Amino acid sequence: MRYIIIGAGAVGGTVGGRLAQAGREVVLVARGKHLTELDAHGLRLRVPEGELTYRLPAVDRPGPLGELRADDVLVLAVKTQDTVSALDAWAGTPVEGGGTAAERLPLVCLQNGVESGRLALRRFRHVYGVCVWLPATFVEPGVVSAAGTPLTGILHLGRLPYGTDDTARRIAADLADARFEAPVVPDVARWQHAKLLANLSNAIEALTGTRDTEAAQALLARVRAEGEAVLDAAGIAYTSDAEQRAARGDKVTLVPLDGTPRGGGSSWQSLARGTGTIEADYLNGEIALLGRLHGVPAPLNELLQHLANRFARERRAAGSMPVAELVRRADAAEQP
Template sequence: MRYIVIGAGAVGGTIGARLHQGGHDVVLVARGAHYEALKRDGLRLITPESDETLHIPTAPGPIPTRDDDVLILATKSQDTLAALAPWPVDVPVVCAQNGVANERTVLRKFERVYGMCVWLPAEHLEPGVVVAYARPYSGLLHVGRYPQGVDDLAGQIADDLGKYGLLARATPDVMRWKHGKLLNNLGNAVEALAGHADGMYALIERARAEAVRVFDHVGIPYSTAEDEQRVRGHQVDVVPVEGVERGGGSSWQSLARGSGSIEADYLNGEIVLLGREHGVPTPVNEVLRREADRHAREKLPPGSMPVEKLAALIDARSAAESR
């Protein structure tokens, strides 16, 4: 089986590298300076244990597909439709992305869609370079057929992923895990806006508590921190990488790269959407979504909003909605 990784950044680059190291046929799809660096020099994968350069076939866009191909989509959610538009619809797609909206979006066009819940702390800020911060495994990946279930292909994908440097599980309730991961990702906007300032964790907890109220009201199942700890244990522990200063998560990296867009509409915005559909106020996540979008649009650097200002905006919105 050949794996075509669309979006060879932090997550996609690490998954593609580990599949390649496990002996699998892999093609990385990247754009711009990152593609040029991968094509010219290979992918430099830095981990707590090693610093390796891997020469993996790379393409700037669609390539002719084979019957045994699987697309692993690792772009940001806002890029899903554009990234998949050129590819034939008979190829299975694995959504290795944050949020819970991608699978349903992809299913409108592609018949075979798989969800992947990704716990993989990594960073991509320099063309051709990916840093993966966890050990002894780089990540834990749950894979399942969307909307639910496990079939032979899901099992094979999980087996292939688990051959080198990753933990992977074929999971029938993959969307329950992805909703649990979404609760964690609500803090991405706080980190991107305010950095690691005192007071950030209080705002993150407010965003999560608000989301839990929405999930419980709607009846959406989600994995818990206890579920994660039970499965993950100390198999994917984040540790410092010598010579590398760690920045932040995926949204922080979007602002750091000045990409002009951010994933908040599909993270905090998912909670806002559900709240609007079901009449549950979501002022915390609405402010985080709005401000993250603005900072990305204006290409402001990460950590440029004082946490006190962000908290004040949230308090004002909460007060207005409670009147």
């Protein structure tokens, strides 16, 4: 199989680089300065064993590839807010032997949140979801860092909306050869909703620069409790903390990388790069949406969604709001 990584940023670049290291055929899809660097110098993947460089085909759209191959796997690794444009670009691409990508090829949603799978199922017949637990950083064009060892990440994988098949197992086997654990599960959405709850802290980190202080942790507990109440009211199942800890164990331990500070998670990175957008609408905003649909107030997640979008739109610096100020606003948001 050939893997076409649509969105070769932190997660996509790490998975693409590791697959290439394992001898799999990989094409990277990127844009702007990142694409220019990939063309000129290759993908520089900084991992615990050092900096690895992979000179891989890199494109910004389907056109340069011509007809797609029947053994291609499309790996969608853009932020959720960029999903529709990516799906529109690739769905109608012809595949050798007839038909289009949307009709014939597997599409793997390697993304946070749960909305991308729903968007993909409107266009593609064969959609696979992934619960992404892969600490990785992309803030410099051409360079992606992943500090996990002995495994680079854990990627629960399954068909959407439910089930497993041979394609999922073949993809999982390739990922296993590439330093990932990739359990194939029939209920991947249950894992994704658990990760959604964990990702509710992304906005806190992006706004304040931390999620580890006592004040940030106390706020996160309130935000997560609100998220759990919403999912419970909606009847949406999610894996427990104990089940997640058992699955992860000590398989992915973060180690310092020479010359590469860890930085923050995906939302922090969006603000740090000044992209102008952030995925809060599909993390905290997912809880806000479900809360409205099921009559459960979610003022804290609404606040984080609003502030994160404002910071992105105004290109404000990551971590520029004091935690105490965010807590003050959260307290006010909960007042009747």
